[in-house]
Amino acid sequence: MSQRHIDVSVLAVRACPVAEVIDHVSGRWTVGILTTAAQGPVRFVELERTVRGISRRMLTLKLRQLERDGLLTRTVFPTVPPRVEYTLTEIAEELLETLQGLTAWATRHRGTVAAARAAYDRARNAGGNGDDALVPQAT
Amino acid sequence: MSQRHIDVSVLAVRACPVAEVIDHVSGRWTVGILTTAAQGPVRFVELERTVRGISRRMLTLKLRQLERDGLLTRTVFPTVPPRVEYTLTEIAEELLETLQGLTAWATRHRGTVAAARAAYDRARNAGGNGDDALVPQAT
DNA sequence: CTGCATCCGAATTGATACTG
DNA sequence: CAGTATCAATTCGGATGCAG
Numbered sequence: 433m434s435q436r437h438i439d440v441s442v443l444a445v446r447a448c449p450v451a452e453v454i455d456h457v458s459g460r461w462t463v464g465i466l467t468t469a470a471q472g473p474v475r476f477v478e479l480e481r482t483v484r485g486i487s488r489r490m491l492t493l494k495l496r497q498l499e500r501d502g503l504l505t506r507t508v509f510p511t512v513p514p515r516v517e518y519t520l521t522e523i524a525e526e527l528l529e530t531l532q533g534l535t536a537w538a539t540r541h542r543g544t545v546a547a548a549r550a551a552y553d554r555a556r557n558a559g560g561n562g563d564d565a566l567v568p569q570a571t
Numbered sequence: 572m573s574q575r576h577i578d579v580s581v582l583a584v585r586a587c588p589v590a591e592v593i594d595h596v597s598g599r600w601t602v603g604i605l606t607t608a609a610q611g612p613v614r615f616v617e618l619e620r621t622v623r624g625i626s627r628r629m630l631t632l633k634l635r636q637l638e639r640d641g642l643l644t645r646t647v648f649p650t651v652p653p654r655v656e657y658t659l660t661e662i663a664e665e666l667l668e669t670l671q672g673l674t675a676w677a678t679r680h681r682g683t684v685a686a687a688r689a690a691y692d693r694a695r696n697a698g699g700n701g702d703d704a705l706v707p708q709a710t
Numbered sequence: 711c712t713g714c715a716t717c718c719g720a721a722t723t724g725a726t727a728c729t730g
Numbered sequence: 731c732a733g734t735a736t737c738a739a740t741t742c743g744g745a746t747g748c749a750g
Contacts, residue, residue, distance in 0.1 A: 450602055534673075
């Protein structure tokens with residue numbers, strides 16, 4: 433989610449690291465892009481195909497963001513047609529590992545969350561669209 | 572994030588847990604709300620004061636979302652004036668712990684990321700506003 | 711005190727045509 | 731292939747005002 437976040441406080445007086453990470457990682461596509469790139473060097477089209485649903489525009493934008501943050505390395509091969517490969521940097525790989533903790537948590541409590549939602553929705557009449565209601569992003 | 576996310580694939584064929592977590596946790600306020608609530612039962616106003624910058628509207632929205640996901644417990648005391656307390660559920664506490672891994676990562680590589688950004692921005696002339704640029708504001 | 715509802719500008723994202 | 735440019739559709743989020 434990009435930095436529209438001006439105020440990040442909450443956890444610490446100084447810039448909060450968590451907020452920063454969350455900001456880097458959150459967003460619909462980031463994790464998907466990183467995990468795909470983790471398999472080895474990937475090309476633009478591969479990402480476009482693998483990260484289902486992402487638009488060309490978003491992919492480009494996210495790719496640039498990740499590159500800027502030092503999570504992805506972009507290599508251009510002066511061939512024709514052009515060939516560009518993206519690779520994870522070391523810190524990105526570390527990040528991905530760390531992320532596994534979250535994966536574990538999610539997996540472990542998937543059922544609990546689902547149940548909670550069902551209960552909540554059932555509680556107030558027929559409401560709830562089954563999906564995430566009331567939303568916001570993102571972050 | 573929020574469920575505008577219809578397609579979550581990428582990591583697995585089945586619903587991707589990571590995407591779900593990211594979706595729950597991401598967003599400007601969630602982590603702040605959770606960490607505040609972690610200190611013990613908190614009231615609406617306390618959150619409003621502690622989570623700097625959040626609007627009443629957003630706070631309410633997020634609180635509901637968290638409650639629905641089973642991360643927060645909402646207790647209403649039939650007093651007058653009304654008193655409502657929010658408490659973390661067990662899974663939320665676990666989540667918060669897991670999140671510390673990210674905090675660590677962020678802290679560890681804070682400098683690296685900063686440097687990467689600086690380099691990136693410097694590379695393409697005067698660009699970069701120092702913040703997350705991903706959105707090259709016009710002009 | 712809590713918190714839902716509405717108005718409305720701001721930011722994000724998607725779709726698509728176009729270029730090197 | 732790998733993007734960029736542009737336009738339109740959503741969605742987000744802040745500011746009230748009102749109610750239990």
